[in-house]
Amino acid sequence: MSTFDERYSQLTDVVEGAEEDLMKFYEKGNKAAGTRAxxxxMELxxxxxxxxxxxxxxxNNDL
Structure with missing residues (x-):
């Protein structure tokens, strides 16, 4: 796997992990989900x- 694939995968994992907590916080007012989000x-x-x-x-190194 290339560096691009690794980095993109890391980014999407963090965003997908936050998605559920963001929905719980905004739609249901779950304060603990807000903390997790x-x-x-911050990790993102x-x-x-x-x-x-x-x-x-x-x-800079390629120049």
Missing amino acids: RKSL KKLAHEIRQEIQDIK
Whole structure:
């Protein structure tokens, strides 16, 4: 599996994991689901930052 496939898979896993909790929070007002959704979103932010840095490093090394 390429780096792209791995990174894309990681991103989609985090988003899909947050989807159920987001629905529970917004549609049913489940506060615990809101806490879990916030945790997933923070994980998504961290992963996005790592991927951005990886892209920048690859771009700079190829020049």
